[in-house]
Amino acid sequence: MSMKIPFFNNKQSKEFFHYPEDHTPDHIAIIMDGNGRWAGKRGMPRVAGHKEGLSAVVKIVKAAVKCKVKVLTLYTFSTENWKRPKPEIDFILRLPKEFLHIYLPDLIANNVRIEAIGDMENLPAYTRESVQFAIDRTRDNDGLQLNFALNYGSRREILNAMKKMFTDINDAKLSMDEVDEQQFSEYLNTAGMSDPDLLIRTGGEKRLSNFLLWQLAYTEFWFTDVLWPDFSEKEFLHALEEYRQRKRRYGGI
Template sequence: MKIPFINHNHSDESIHISHDHIPDHIAIIMDGNGRWAQKRGMPRVVGHKEGISTVVKIVNAAVKCKIKVLTLYTFSTENWKRPKPEVDTILKLPKQFLQIYLPELMANNVRIKTIGDTSHLPPHTREAVQYAVERTRDNNGLQLNFALNYGGRQEILNAMKEVFADITDAKLSIDDVDEDAFSSYLYTAGLPDPDLLIRTGGEKRLSNYLPWQLAYTEFWFTDVLWPDFSEKEFIQALEEYRLRKRRYGGL
């Protein structure tokens, strides 16, 4: 069975993908916004704003494909090192995105969550995201995770500290600490690990993104910069994933 998609770059074409072997959870590193703008002689912040429209397209495509979880690397703990005007612009984008597209997300039954340490985000970002989380709480379609102020190593360190505290308080036995137990202390507790990681922009590294959760994930890299990433490339990634055999160390 096929799912039709409209290719917005070529309106006379339809994109199709089989229902078979669709990943439950897709994680995306949305790379290349700044370079997209610089190639056009524009400030880097213009690329970040342009990237919003790509988020909308890919979320809609994921809904059509019946993906259960989509996790987007929105702002990392390392991104604070960037120039302040760029950081300020990036941290205004969640509010701008949700002000425009929250009704569409509600109509598509999307549930919004965050992963990361949001306590250090500016109030306008926290308030906008928290409002969206509350508004979509009862939706049961695609779970859209925004990784905000997220760092994979810090997540693991925080989880280790919580495990140690629970062992010290006799809430947990050290003999009961296995992979499943440890995973329950991570931001992604209760979610399946990503089946597929997509990274745009030509780089081939994880950049401190979900290091525990991506242990057995299939990776798909593309040189396409995030603002140019379309449903066509998204479907191509799903098709390539569908053809792979995941062995998990077996034969």
């Protein structure tokens, strides 16, 4: 039986400070890396790291709500993750159901809206159904939008977007003269969302791993050696504070 970790409460963490809203990134994307290595360092099976990683998800969603972040996108399961051993895949794909079963009432109470990006059709029914249930239950919420990137790969996303766009051109629903960056973005999984302002990757690696390649064109990157299960509210705020110090010029002066 799963034990519920307190999600939202009125007691402020000693590590938490008030973050100025005018300097808060609207959209933060996170590559949650290092679960397996976290477990390996402790002589535990890799799935124990994925299980512990849920605690970090709880902490960071809570921190994002406190900081009034508008969109938080979590790289949960990539198209490349199918290469892993089947028992590990099965375990990972059951975690969204477990997370939502425990915390959905708290998320609803705190105005969080759940969304998903990626190819959901090829996921197990228990994953699809639990995520879709959460999407339906939180559809009218207008606080933090929490995106789970499930069976997501950016190259596949871009190719699928191109195919859909060309189909619309062939069907005369769209003309070539209308095609620009903004129009193309409407065919991506993230249509209607702002591009991420900040990308956080834990675990020490410094690569994008086929994550939001189009959307990260002008995103600020922040990498840390901290493994995802150890990633705390304090680390999250450290990333936000460094983001605040940067000047985003978008190619200008």
